[in-house]
Amino acid sequence: MSAALENSATTHGLHASALAGLRILDMTNVVMGPYATQILADYGADVVKIESPSGDTTRQIPPMRHADMGCLFLHLNRNKRSVVLDLKVPECVEAFVAMASQSDVLICNVRPAALARLGITYEDLSARNPRLIWISLVGFGSDGPYAGRPAYEDLLQGLTGMPAMLVQAGSEQPHYVPLSFNDRVVGLHAAIALLSAVHWRERSGRGQFIEVPMFETMTQFTIGDHMGGQTFEPPEGPMGYQRTLTKERRPYATLDGFICLVVYTDKHWRSFFEAIGQPQRFDTDERVQSLRSRTTHAGALYAELAEIMRTRSTADWLELMNRADIPAAPMLTLDSVVTDPHLEAVGMFQLVEHPTEGVVRQLRPPTQWSESPPTVRLPAPSLGQHTAEVLREAGVDPAQIDQIVARLAQRGAAKPRHGS
Template identity: 55%
Template sequence: MSGPLAGVRIIDITSVLMGPYATQLLGDLGADVIKIEAPAGDNVRDIGPRRGPGMAGVFMQANRNKRSIVLDLKAPDGREALLRLAADADVLIYNVRPQAMARLGLDYAAVAAVNPRIIYVGVYGYGQGGPYAAKPAYDDLIQGAVALPTLAMQAGSDVPRYVPLAMADRVVGMSAVNAVTAALFHRERSGEGQCIDIPMFETMAAFVLGDHMGGLTFDPPAGPAGYARLLNEHRKPYVTRDGHLCVMIYNDKQWRAFFELIGSPELMDSDPRFSTIGKRTEHIHELYRMVAEIMLTRTSAEWIDALESADIPVMPMHTIESLMDDPHLQAVGFFEELEHPSEGRIRSLGVPATWSKTQPSLTRHAPRLGQHSAEVLREAGYGEEEIAAMVARGVTRLEP
């Protein structure tokens, strides 16, 4: 393995997206991630387009750099195997409700009893001190609970809408990576393991309110909630004469350059609505409406030439298909075309960060269900007869 977390072993009892995304990022950083799957496998193995059974695109884009072992954790033998794996691990991460881990006999106390140095991380719906503690959670539910659909309406949507991404899953997954790496650093200094809870609701509430608490920051309130620029109905790709364009005019220098570009340099100094960032924020609806009307007068290519010459930030509005052909992503090698042992030619997303010493990379393809069951059990000290007996009892399964 390569990367800054080489030598770190992670027991991954997660499924669907939030937990698997977090553990994939940790695997990209070089950790040895052992993905524990129920006999039926992770649900997303069969969601969406795929070539072979259990190897859908969504699964493959969230489960590289892992080894898959099947364990029925409801069976005593499966629980025992998990604890044997945890005894030599650095991190255990799960994304079911804590009550489910307790029913399995795999709560923090049980795991810490075999490995006091372990970092035990729960990534799930709600903090355990409130009335939502036992509620199930999914990305859509959390998006609604932290006001994203209502913010969409405030910004001009005709109906409440979820962001068309598994945003909560991915944001909270990245928060889990932050927690794991910080806890590993703490343990390196202190020798102490610990239990960490990362609730989706509270994490996403902080994520949203950081932008939109606004005047409610103060007691009594100094103004309304909401960041006016982000809620502006004209904050969207501008319509040009022949398409759409993404333009961000933000600071004084950029606005002065834009007003000069459109032949009205006097606006910056003569119109008090546009003279400072504070005034522009107060009048952002009028300002963005004006820009929207002006953008209609030229083609996208004409605007790109003019705006780039004036050093005003501009980008094309991609589709997913055109994003795949973006010249910058192609130049930096963001998409890796690889040969998967069972799925043939695939496109894998590159690691965005560049490291001068310990560059993260893809070292393992997304695993087939149970591909590494025997390998991992042998590492935990199981003999061939014991593994065969576990297979016969349905506690584990090996790759066909």
């Protein structure tokens, strides 16, 4: 990492963080890319978020207190600086190239062909900055017939079998997992790939172009559990992991609510039968005496557990399972998870003062470090908040900076606020 980047790291309070001095140009929006770069930003990377004049689309997702500062945007873009550039304008392309020349990584979810039409290619950027790493987030790998197709969360869930698996596991109708499941998983893969490329560059001195495709990544992630008999050639049976696909694997109803219970190992089953007054059951029921047998008979065993769980209250079962050392937990809701006593004790949800949005609740970085811990240093930025600041750091001519900011201000973007 260059001295300029190290100086930038110190300037922005990154000197104690693990990724201090790593500058990332983030040309992504929505969830996948921003999730990846926020994790890296929490660990100290200087993430410069490149936005179009209309901004990241998540800025518009309600609820919000002010325009362009939607709730999801606030949760995906802290510790970043926002630069607005209209890459259809030549001087903005020049400014972008100047920034890329001083950066370690460019991560984007704009198709390379679209950027090439604007005059931005990996070959040109790497000629100016051979150490540049370009992470390209795409829906489908460039070698296959789906290359270039649009990819959205719901489409990827369907293509990787998730709604069909939910039906097989007991849902009456196909439905989607209600979160940005694919975006966040692929975002984690992108962050891992990025850091791996940085490590390789520190040994080789060379950057590289990396493609991270959603479909292939999620196929590995989702189907890995369910290869089943297709693991072998010729196949030894159907696909699917029987234990997790059984319709009876779900939170169990109690007298007054629901409980999540995992009776899995030999020890768990012995302890469970002792707890319910059937101490000889493990030795007499062949279905529970091995993991293989329990997997084969998972549906019937879980159905029996469901009937037993209905006989006591949730609190009674939690106390009994805790004494028996069997994993159990209450089924929380979106509302109650925020007040969970463990999460409250570790400070998972933090109230902070945002310079424009007032008091907001954020989730802290989840990991604990003895040294160089992740930190929250910057609030999610206003649109174009740091345009002039970052362009100055990149050595863009002051007159050109004024021209860019003025042009964007005429279009209602890149209004300097909070130190720009």
